[in-house]
Amino acid sequence: MALVVQKYGGTSVADAERIKHVARRVAARRRQGDDLVVVVSAMGDTTDELIALAHQVSPEPEARELDLLLSTGEVVSCTLLAMALKALGQPAVALTGAQAGIGTDRRYGRARILRVDPSRIRSHLAEGRIVVVAGFQGITEEMDITTLGRGGSDTTAVALAAALGAERCEIYTDVEGIYTADPRIEPRARKLERISYEEMLELASQGARVMHSRAVELGWAYKVPIYVASSFSDAPGTLICEGGEEMEQRNRVMGIAHDSDVGRITVRGVPDRPGIAAAIFGPLAEAGISVDTIVQNASVERLTDLTFTVSRADLKRAAALVEPVAREIGASAVLTDDHLAKVSVVGAGMQSAPGYAARMFRALYEAGINIELITTSEIRITCLIDAGRVPEAVRALHQAFELEQG
């Protein structure tokens, strides 16, 4: 008899009927003998509706109160799921994040989990109950309620699985698993049976929306196997776990990621001297703008071009912050682009096997797609291309790396 933590997302518990559907799935699983802890998100659009309500009473709702307000969404869904389970004859108990022992820091809206005290969950499990936990939330030492921000309920589930020593964490969502590419773009995309944490992180950071990086990182740190599958079907999903020996033998490209939310800023003619990067990126960090890829070309006559990307929504604000700095340091121009997108090939071991980059560039070239910028990590190669060419690029790369064959 294993202990398993499951998580159901907002679309899976969007209304009473879907909650009852989830309850039937959970009850069936329980009857197979596993001990279950079930983490739930808020119903459907509840969180957005609560945010809208807050903005009706205040132009800038205070972070502490907003977190307390938003936390009610998951409390509602976890109590309803516990009730639905009991109506099926399954003993169950609903716990808030605080009751489940999720202790966080005080960073409202994006709190980090500092500790998990699973003693109450354990005692309910020992009584034979299914424990239903409100995701996305925790409590500070001062007894204030916090929310965990993006990917919050996934993070709750993985953190509980780690603290409880669960056999695995199962994330049920509205997709059937991790694919070699977005199936809406490449119909021949193949669902992966398993993928390493590292590869999953690269896919997630490059635009695959299935799971937030944060929960994957936590799973990796605590070696929690994470199974991603659909709550609407019984099709097998994808297991995110440590890359084993056998993975060395496989096709080293696991998948193609793409991300159209890219704004590019190029600072031309930057004097190549110490402190320049700090001068440019300092104001962006202070303004809370996340900078993604950064590329600095080799210096020619002590002048260089510095290029970086930000979320498209941040592009104008970022450019406005960079321009005065650029003038001050004597750069010749600041250019912005908002018609670009990233495509990436991701796979462990690519770096130790030559030829992957060349194959990628050739595939894009043969499809007539211009490469605007290239960056690589140990397990990823990313090209910036015209946003309008993303579907062709994904399909060309999927074929070039023979991903449909597994």
Added chain:
Amino acid sequence: MALVVQKYGGTSVADAERIKHVARRVAARRRQGDDLVVVVSAMGDTTDELIALAHQVSPEPEARELDLLLSTGEVVSCTLLAMALKALGQPAVALTGAQAGIGTDRRYGRARILRVDPSRIRSHLAEGRIVVVAGFQGITEEMDITTLGRGGSDTTAVALAAALGAERCEIYTDVEGIYTADPRIEPRARKLERISYEEMLELASQGARVMHSRAVELGWAYKVPIYVASSFSDAPGTLICEGGEEMEQRNRVMGIAHDSDVGRITVRGVPDRPGIAAAIFGPLAEAGISVDTIVQNASVERLTDLTFTVSRADLKRAAALVEPVAREIGASAVLTDDHLAKVSVVGAGMQSAPGYAARMFRALYEAGINIELITTSEIRITCLIDAGRVPEAVRALHQAFELEQG
């Protein structure tokens, strides 16, 4: 500078606009210098909607989970009011019942407050904040969330006022105060400037719906002056407080109450011997049926008639419980009536001044209204009459006791 606890009911915070209206009232009051703790109910019909949602997933929602679910309603309204106050430039903080220090027993759905730890509220007040508290809820020693049942938010407000030693507790609602009779029935009904706890309790228990007896009892026990007024107007309300010397001089009838939610059961020919009352009322108590008035006539040939009233909704169930007992003890018949109502005259000192009962009976007689049953307390005389005659009875009594004149 006084400390005042205010409470706003569900209709007063029914939507974002009304919450902003309440925020403006609270902020204006704060600017006059008082320290404020503000207790709120859930927005409008939220509680009913949450109960309906629970019944969609379960025919019989578990009490513990239902309380946790319902508690979210007041958390939503208290965070929104705190945000609206901050938007007006007033420092404010929202607290759940647990954060406000409301400790209760484990009787889910009708928990009793065992203790109040006001230390967190005090420290926020010392920081110059308005403290907004979610009403109707508390927390057990085991960290489970409870709700206080009917009159819960009023009870929260009075309990906090008592624990904080507040100057008074102000209950803002959709009526303007306590009247000498229901103004919908008697247009000449007069709003009372003040009334004693005891008189308010008699009015409340006899059908005046403004405040629940429970909160009045608590206010009486801790000598908390309770001011009842409208959140929609600036008209002066009614102060519920201890009856002072000057009250002896006044008209001793304070008001006329009426209650049409009356079901009467009469057990005929009951043998007059010990243990009979326990045999009849025991099963009703076990079934959770509240018995109101009980009257037992003087015994004639060792047989008596026992009459009592229950809520009309409980009448059939109560009769079904009483019938087997009546057979067993040899009573001759069980009769039920569901066409009756109570009218009462309430006023401190009536008992020590003769003639009030006679004046009441004469007024009803002159209006041609038959009296089915009479009971009295120290400060109340109640007659059971035909439910269809209630408006006439209220108007006749209002005039007989010259209540329009104050």
